Amino acid sequence: MSADNELIERSHRHPASFAELYDRHATAVHRYAAQRLGEHSADDIMSETFLVAFEKRESYDASIVDARPWLLGIATRLMRKHVRLEARAWKGMVAGLAAQVAPDVIERAGSRLDAARLTKRLASAFRSLSAVDRDTLLLYAWADLDYAAIAAALEVPVGTVRSRLNRARRLMRDAAAVASASTDREIDHGRTDSAAQQA
Structure with a gap:
């Protein structure tokens, strides 16, 4: 061949x-x-x-x-x-996107995390990526290209691919952390309300 x-x-x-x-x-x-x-x-x-x-x-x-x-x-x-x-x-595609782009975040969060909120947060973060960062992330996540192949596809240096992926991953991690912190606050608030009702 x-x-x-x-x-x-x-x-x-x-x-x-x-x-x-x-x-x-x-x-x-x-x-x-x-x-x-x-x-x-x-x-x-x-x-x-x-x-x-x-x-x-x-x-x-x-x-x-x-x-x-x-x-x-x-x-x-x-x-x-x-x-x-x-x-x-x-x-x-909000739910499917979050599951494919950041499945490890959802799995680690487990039952403590409100998956619907995380999905919404990740989708919002994903939409806020610049077009070039989004293209880079999707070529990596969906087209299964390595850094060198992405660089060739987008006609940019490999270092640019690395920085774009790092920026995109950081934004997605930050969005997941905000969703997790918000869920933790709601759980704590729920415990406080429950304790107050029992007293």
């Missing part, structure tokens, strides 16, 4: 060979777009991604074997054009 860079190189002479790149990566691009924008928009983003990739294949860096970061970078830039659509999609 040919590597991605070989397929792209071959497609300069035989355009039909680009179809193998589509077969190899269409599912990953579609899944990433569907998680961000919903199934209906994912079809359009996936199709447009491969159209743009085909048109720009001459500029592909042939030294890079795996084309998936390049394709997901194109998809991410295309999705920025759908900001209003994505904002609407976030409203309907």
Whole structure:
């Protein structure tokens, strides 16, 4: 089986060979777009991604074997054009988003934490991320790219990816901590009220 860079190189002479790149990566691009924008928009983003990739294949860096970061970078830039659509999609994905972006926070909180409040807090924090921080976090969490692949997808240095992910994680942790502290205060307040009623 040919590597991605070989397929792209071959497609300069035989355009039909680009179809193998589509077969190899269409599912990953579609899944990433569907998680961000919903199934209906994912079809359009996936199709447009491969159209743009085909048109720009001459500029592909042939030294890079795996084309998936390049394709997901194109998809991410295309999705920025759908900001209003994505904002609407976030409203309907609050619970699923929190579970996928920060499942460890929810698990650690256990029964003490009001999961609905945490979900709302995390979704709000997620929406407040800058577009570039959100893109970076989602390429890491949903597209399963490592730092170097995210850097390639977004055409930024690896250090920029690290700082964006650190900033996004800190914001999400802070939101989870605020929700946890609020729940603890309510539990303590409930105990105080109960003790006062018993006295």
